[in-house]
Amino acid sequence: MYRYDEFDLGFVSGRVDQFRDQVRRRIAGELTEEQFRPLRLMNGLYLQLHAYMLRVCVPYGTMNAPQLRKLAHIARKYDRGYGHFTTRQNIQFNWPRLQDVPDILEELSEVEMHAIQTSGNCIRNVTTDQFAGAAADEIIDPRPVAEIIRQWSSLHPEFTFLPRKFKIAITGAPEDRAAVRFHDIGLMAQEDEAGEVGWSVYVGGGMGRTPMIGQRIRNFVPHEDLLAYLESVLRVYNRYGRRDNKYKARIKILVHEEGLATIREQVDSEFEKVRGGILTLPEEELSRIRAYFAPPQFVLSDDRFNLADLKRNDAGFARFVEYNSHPHRQAGYTSLTISLKPIGGVPGDATAEQMEVVADLAERFSFNELRVSHEQNLVLPHVAIRDVRAVYDVLKEYALAEANVGLITDMITCPGLDYCALANARSIPIAQDLARRFGTPERQAEIGPLKINISGCINACGHHHVGHIGVLGVEKKGTELYQLTLGGDASESAAIGDILGPGIVAEAVPDAVERLVQTYLGLRETKDETFIAAVKRVGAVPFREAYLAT
Amino acid sequence: MRHSPITTKRTDPLRAMGIIALNGMFGEDDTDGVIRKAVEMFGRDLAVVSSFGADSVVLLHQVAAVDPGLPVFFLDTGKHFSETLQYVTDLKARLGLTDVRTLVPDSKDLERFDPEGRLWENDPDSCCHIRKTEPLNAALEGFSAWITGRKRFQTAERGILPHFELTGDERVKINPLAYWGEDDVAAHKKAHDLPEHPLFADGYTSIGCAPCTSAVQDGEDARAGRWRGLNKAECGIHFDFNGEIAPAEVKNGPVLFKKGRFVADPFKPLAENANLKGVRYVHVPLSKVKDNLAAIRQNPHPLGLLIESSDRVEDVAGELDRFSSVAISFPAFGDGRGYSTARLLRERYGYRGEIRAVGDVLTDQIGFMVRCGFDAFVVANDATKRALEAGELAEVSVYMQPVGLTEVPVGTRPFLRKPGKPVTRRP
Numbered sequence: 001m002y003r004y005d006e007f008d009l010g011f012v013s014g015r016v017d018q019f020r021d022q023v024r025r026r027i028a029g030e031l032t033e034e035q036f037r038p039l040r041l042m043n044g045l046y047l048q049l050h051a052y053m054l055r056v057c058v059p060y061g062t063m064n065a066p067q068l069r070k071l072a073h074i075a076r077k078y079d080r081g082y083g084h085f086t087t088r089q090n091i092q093f094n095w096p097r098l099q100d101v102p103d104i105l106e107e108l109s110e111v112e113m114h115a116i117q118t119s120g121n122c123i124r125n126v127t128t129d130q131f132a133g134a135a136a137d138e139i140i141d142p143r144p145v146a147e148i149i150r151q152w153s154s155l156h157p158e159f160t161f162l163p164r165k166f167k168i169a170i171t172g173a174p175e176d177r178a179a180v181r182f183h184d185i186g187l188m189a190q191e192d193e194a195g196e197v198g199w200s201v202y203v204g205g206g207m208g209r210t211p212m213i214g215q216r217i218r219n220f221v222p223h224e225d226l227l228a229y230l231e232s233v234l235r236v237y238n239r240y241g242r243r244d245n246k247y248k249a250r251i252k253i254l255v256h257e258e259g260l261a262t263i264r265e266q267v268d269s270e271f272e273k274v275r276g277g278i279l280t281l282p283e284e285e286l287s288r289i290r291a292y293f294a295p296p297q298f299v300l301s302d303d304r305f306n307l308a309d310l311k312r313n314d315a316g317f318a319r320f321v322e323y324n325s326h327p328h329r330q331a332g333y334t335s336l337t338i339s340l341k342p343i344g345g346v347p348g349d350a351t352a353e354q355m356e357v358v359a360d361l362a363e364r365f366s367f368n369e370l371r372v373s374h375e376q377n378l379v380l381p382h383v384a385i386r387d388v389r390a391v392y393d394v395l396k397e398y399a400l401a402e403a404n405v406g407l408i409t410d411m412i413t414c415p416g417l418d419y420c421a422l423a424n425a426r427s428i429p430i431a432q433d434l435a436r437r438f439g440t441p442e443r444q445a446e447i448g449p450l451k452i453n454i455s456g457c458i459n460a461c462g463h464h465h466v467g468h469i470g471v472l473g474v475e476k477k478g479t480e481l482y483q484l485t486l487g488g489d490a491s492e493s494a495a496i497g498d499i500l501g502p503g504i505v506a507e508a509v510p511d512a513v514e515r516l517v518q519t520y521l522g523l524r525e526t527k528d529e530t531f532i533a534a535v536k537r538v539g540a541v542p543f544r545e546a547y548l549a550t
Numbered sequence: 551m552r553h554s555p556i557t558t559k560r561t562d563p564l565r566a567m568g569i570i571a572l573n574g575m576f577g578e579d580d581t582d583g584v585i586r587k588a589v590e591m592f593g594r595d596l597a598v599v600s601s602f603g604a605d606s607v608v609l610l611h612q613v614a615a616v617d618p619g620l621p622v623f624f625l626d627t628g629k630h631f632s633e634t635l636q637y638v639t640d641l642k643a644r645l646g647l648t649d650v651r652t653l654v655p656d657s658k659d660l661e662r663f664d665p666e667g668r669l670w671e672n673d674p675d676s677c678c679h680i681r682k683t684e685p686l687n688a689a690l691e692g693f694s695a696w697i698t699g700r701k702r703f704q705t706a707e708r709g710i711l712p713h714f715e716l717t718g719d720e721r722v723k724i725n726p727l728a729y730w731g732e733d734d735v736a737a738h739k740k741a742h743d744l745p746e747h748p749l750f751a752d753g754y755t756s757i758g759c760a761p762c763t764s765a766v767q768d769g770e771d772a773r774a775g776r777w778r779g780l781n782k783a784e785c786g787i788h789f790d791f792n793g794e795i796a797p798a799e800v801k802n803g804p805v806l807f808k809k810g811r812f813v814a815d816p817f818k819p820l821a822e823n824a825n826l827k828g829v830r831y832v833h834v835p836l837s838k839v840k841d842n843l844a845a846i847r848q849n850p851h852p853l854g855l856l857i858e859s860s861d862r863v864e865d866v867a868g869e870l871d872r873f874s875s876v877a878i879s880f881p882a883f884g885d886g887r888g889y890s891t892a893r894l895l896r897e898r899y900g901y902r903g904e905i906r907a908v909g910d911v912l913t914d915q916i917g918f919m920v921r922c923g924f925d926a927f928v929v930a931n932d933a934t935k936r937a938l939e940a941g942e943l944a945e946v947s948v949y950m951q952p953v954g955l956t957e958v959p960v961g962t963r964p965f966l967r968k969p970g971k972p973v974t975r976r977p
Contacts, residue, residue, distance in 0.1 A: 007948055014946040021942075022914070030933045038884055039914055121884060154950040157918035158893055161886025238890050239862075273898065278952045 001062050001369060002147050002292045004112040011154065012109045015116055019043045020102035027099065042122060042160070044115030045101055049421050054093045054101060055118040056108060060128040060146040060170075061089030061372040065359040068370055070111040072355035078104050083355070085340060085348045087412055087463055088167075089127050089372040090118055094419055116154060121162045123153035123234070127169045129177040130373035133293055134335045134381040136327035139189040140197045142172035144289040145223065148281065152227050159234050163241035164249035166234070167206075170199075176492040179374060181205045181214040182466060184251045185233060188492075190220055198222040203233060203263065204255030207460035211496045212252040215260050217267065223286055225271075227279040232270035236263065296367035296382055301332030303385040319403035319441055320392050334385055336366075338378040338395060339402040339410060343439035347413040347431050348376035357398045365391050375412055377405065407444040408452060408517070409435045412463045416456030416473060417480070423456035425473025425480035430454050430509055437510040438517070447517055450531040453488070466490035468532045469516060470497045471509060482509050486516070486543050487535045498540055500547040512547055519546040569722070572714045578729035584713050585616045588697060588724045595694040596724075598622045599686065602638045603757035605735050607645075607744045609699035609727055614645040620697075621649045623689055627681035628655065628667070629759035633748040640745060653685040679818075681759075687830075695722040701730050704756070806906070807938050808926040815928070817854055817875065829853070833877040836861040839869060846872065856908075859887040863894050870901050878924070880909035889922045896923035897955055913937040917946070921953050 004012070019039075026036040040046075044055040056071065071091055075083045078100050079093045086092055096104060108114055117124055126146045133141040149168060153159070159166070169183040180186025186202035199221045205214025221229045237251045240258075255263050305325070310318035326335040338358060341347050350358075358378055362370045365387045371379035383391060395401040404410045411434065414420065416427030431454055438444060453467030457474075464470030470485035481503030488497030504512055517531075519542050524534045535543065576583045588596055598613055598620050600606045613620055624638055642650050659680040663669060669677040690696060702711045715723040727735075739746065747757060806815035820832040826842045830851030839846055839855060846853070846869065854875035857863060863870075870876075876895060878888040888907065895901040906926035907919050913934040916927060929935050937943065 007950070011946060011948040011950060014948055018946055025933065035883070035912065121886075152951045155918075155946055156951055157921035157953055158889040159886070160918055161884050161889065161915075235890050239887055243885060243887075 001064060001143075002059070002289070008112065009109075012112070012114050012116075013106075015043075015114060015155075016102065016105045016109050019105060023098060023102050038120060038161075041120035042117060043101075043105070044118035045096075045098075046119060047421070048094070048419050049417075050419070051095050052098055052101070053419070054096045054104060054115060055086070055088075056091050056093070056113060056115050057118045057125045058090050058113075058372050059150050060126050060132070060143055061130055061374070062132075062143060063370040063372065064368045065363040065370065067111045067113055068355050068359040068362070070107060070113065072352040072359070074104055074107060075355065076352040082349050082351045084346075084415065085350065085372050085376045085378070087374045087376060087414075087461065088118070088125055089130070089374055090125060091372070092415075094415075119165075120160075121164050121166075122160050123156065123162075123166045123168065126150055126153070127167070127178055127183070127374060129171045129173055130337075130371040130375075130377075130379045131177065131326050131335050131381065132172060132371075133295070134326075134328050134330075134333075135173050135175075135177075136329045137175055138173045138329060139191065140172040141290075141293055142170045142187075142189065143293045144286060145187075145199075145226065146170050147289050147292070148227070148286070149230065152230070152279070156234075159238060162234070162238055163243045164246065164251075166237070166251065168230070174492065176490075176494075177373075179463075179466065179490040179494075181492075181494040182207055182211075182463075182490060183214065184237075185230065186214045187226075192220050192222075196222065199226055201229065201233075204252040204260070205494075206250055206252045207463060207465045208250070209247060209458040209460070210250075210253065210256075211460065211465040212256060213494045213496065214252075215255065217260065217264050224281045224283070225275050227281055228275045228277065229267075229271055231279055232267045232274055235270055236266045240266070295330070296369070298330045298333060298382070299384060301384065301386070303332045305334075305385060305388075316401075316403070316441075317389065317392055319445070320401055321388065323403045323407060324405045325388065328382070330382070332385055333382055334388065336380045336383050336388065336391060337373065337405045338380065338400050339404050340377050340400075341404060341410050341431075341435070342399055342402045343404075343409060343435045344432050345399075345435075346428050347411055350378070354398055354400055357394060357400065361391055361394060375405075375410060377410070403441065404444055406449045406451070408438045408447050408450045409444060410451070411435070412451070412453040412467070414455050414462035416454075416462075420456060420461075422459055423473065424458075424475035425456050425482065426506070427454045427456040427462055427471075427473060430471055430473075430482065430506060433506070433510050434513060437514065447521070448527070448530055450517075450520075451490075452513070463490065464488070465496045466494070467497060468535065469513060474503055476503065480506060482506060484509075484512055484516070484547060486540050486547075487532070489532055495536075500540070500544050515546040515549065516543050519543050569712075569714050569716045573712045576713055579734075581612050581726045581730075582616065584724060584726040585612055585697065588695060588726075589617050589620070592693075592695045592722075595692075596620060596697065597690065597693045597695075598697040600624060600699060601758060602634055602641065602747075604747045604750045604754055605701075605756075606699055607641060607747075608730070608735055608738050609697070610641060610645055610647065611738075611742060611744055612726060613697065614647055618646045619648050621651055622647055623686065623696075624650060624652050625682050625685060626652045626654050627759050628660075629681065631749060631757070631760045634757060637745075637747050644745060651689070653689050655681045655685055659684060690721065693721070695724060697724045697726060699727055700725050701727050701735075703731050805929045805935065806926060807929055807935075808904070808906075810941075812935075812939070816852075817877075820856075833875065836863075836866055839866050843869070854904075857888075857891055859885050859891075861891075863891050863899070867899055870895070870899055873903060875904040875906060875926075876901065877906050877908045877928075880907055880911060880915075883910045883912055883915065885910075889918060892919070892923040893954065913943060916943055921949070923954060 022039045025031045046053040071083055074093065075081055079095045084092045084094065105115060126149050128142050128146050129135065132143050167183045168185045169178045169180040170187040171178040171180050172189040180188055181202050182205045184206060186205055187199045189197055190200040191197055200216060201218040201221055202214035203217040204212055206212055237254060241251060241254045242248045305321050307318060307322060310321060324337045324339060328334050340350055362368055362380055366380035366382050369381050371381055373379055392401055411431045413427045413431040417423040417425055418428050434452060451468045453463040454471040455462035455464040455473065464472045464485060466488040468488060470488050472483045474481050474483060483503045484500045485497030486500050487495055489495040520531050520534050523538060523542060600610055600622055602624055663676060663680055700711055711725050711728045713725055713728055715725060717723050749757060806813055817831045817833060820834060826834065826845040827848050833854035833856035835856045852874050854877055855873040856877045858879045859881055878891050880888050892905055895905060904926050905924050906928055907924050908928045911927050911929050912931055929938065
């Protein structure tokens, strides 16, 4: 993975010093909260319901063992012994004290980590496929380009005070595991007629209170022009994005109001002027960065899982292999997802001890590499198939072996009203109730792939719009209610879920989901037709009827 | 002919070379020669400005020897010591000056800005402005050159003063006494038996208005008694927008930060119904420029352009050369449109004049602004003023991306990244 050179080190330690001074000024009263707010936000520091929350950046979701160990240390020393992995592939600490934050940042900088631009109206952490550089279906490893975008966007002087936050997602595989069409800019690897790999650019996607699917603004941008093209989009957005209403300030609204054709014209006109200039990416630079992401020294092997055999002899391990492993480009290897969705647990949370265990496993079995997925799980990207059993045994010991990846209990869940100042309703208890309802291995296996995403308010941090079943917490006359949506899809066949009907109380949610699941089980053509496939085939009507039939 | 805007680099090179040549023609002590040359070159286009202060008699004596009919302007601010007013009458008679003109402040200005006559107490800069700068600007309108009594030794800021000086508004300022020392002044007074200002004996070595003048102690700078305690050294009439000779150091009041220090701001707000053909040193809003192109093109004076955050710089791209300063407005800390505007000005339109940030300007933005092309900042926030003064900009000095013209020698450095200058860097 990428290693800091002297520039990055200087950059990050400069930033720590800068923020230490800003915190000092805040504590000394030289800065009002209003003035401090944008500064702390640019360093990932939020004020939540009960305390500050520090969001630490995991660039494109890639980490090594010492970094995860440092996060464990921070959780133990400065927080309450745990951290929360997020849909942005980052980690959040929920209880830091303001005066400790400069020290936390300094400790992070020791392992080449920081909290820069994890918040505020700037270009946020670039996110990508958690199996980048490992997946069998990949056209190109997106991480070198993600790293180059990270560098270009770090404290960009022109784009630090945008109308609103700006998220870029990039994927190198045809199966979109990074939800690129739900980002302000989405990049999908694409081959042109000559077989050159470049980027197809989507713009204006997003969730929140006005969910939109990103539209393709340009079919193909070669690597060398990518930064110039991104800068063109950002400049158009910075100048013309709405600033009069924060709820209409994202680029999706600009694209929606002006029309894709107009925005494309403005971006193209800007691109014509900046392309070929200082942002042209030289091939040597791309190669230099690529070298950091060279594949590890795989051991040649033709090991493969014998699932049928495993199922007969070791059902628990078989389930783990079936659901938590992902096909690897290298024969004899697999990518293992470590589910942070234990039945009845808090989705995305990991204790300091669990982080240390995973760090050890990464070191021993995954070439020191780790990933965070936007589904709030951890990934060991390169595990030899012959080592999977050993990994599983350790995970099991630490309650990390839940075999539910992609299943109904693998829910994306925002922190909700338990932590968040913006939330209207709690999310975590809903996830816990649903997990208990559907959590037996047999039940989950019978239902098959089904994504339930839960948000505690319309800001949609829990991605409810793209859940096959989405749960949205709302507040009506002092009561927390939940609206259910159906048919959302974050993948390459992107779709936004439709609201099924009036909101219901928390206690009614498991039954309502149960009725939707029963409807699916009743109408699927074969066991292989997934929930979302069935919904797309038959439409919402039978589900809506089931939802309303209390 | 369209008048050129005024900046150092835009000064007519031939004219500038002429000035250099002129300065080479006279010995340091050839005061008489300098005055004669000025009269020969400018004739009735030449005026003298005198404070009738402690040393003024020397210049007036020399001038009278060459041409006692030269117009001599005296700024009667209404705040002078009575001794000074008496001294004016006395010197006129003694030296035979036939055209001493007294300039008084605009009564409307006084009524509006200083109805109680106490403006000097809290805003000496504005006081100087309405009582000195404005009346003098108006009086000098018809002249191409003026003679002053400024001397190098008087303050550190005047240390490089030449005989002939091309000022920002394209007038020539003539400083015949530039090289005179304190002893020369005393000796000249004695040799010609010239009358002293009545207050000189009491320790007043530089005399301006009564409220803002105090006596100086031995060893102090001769002008140390002016605006004592205010960190203000010049009243504004000697301010040159080029900033080359004597930008006044100001820390109270005007808050323009440029080239590493606070300087007096020659620009003033644009009056609502001002005639755009005649205004000077104001930033004209972009929309007004668009609507009044003819007037702006006819205006011969230094002008600035004000770009609001919703304005498009493209709309006046063809007019940019005409402005010596562009003010980009930041209506709120978080409104970042101005950064794009500045980059377009510098990088796309090659604008080389001053770009100043106005509005909500805080220390935490300044590093970003400098990178986008800003070189001047109008600062209101006290903490930011202190940080700028101390050279403590809150910025990260390692840059992860190329921006701007100077940071980017294409092909001569590793792509994308370049270490910034040390953290002590100032805009």
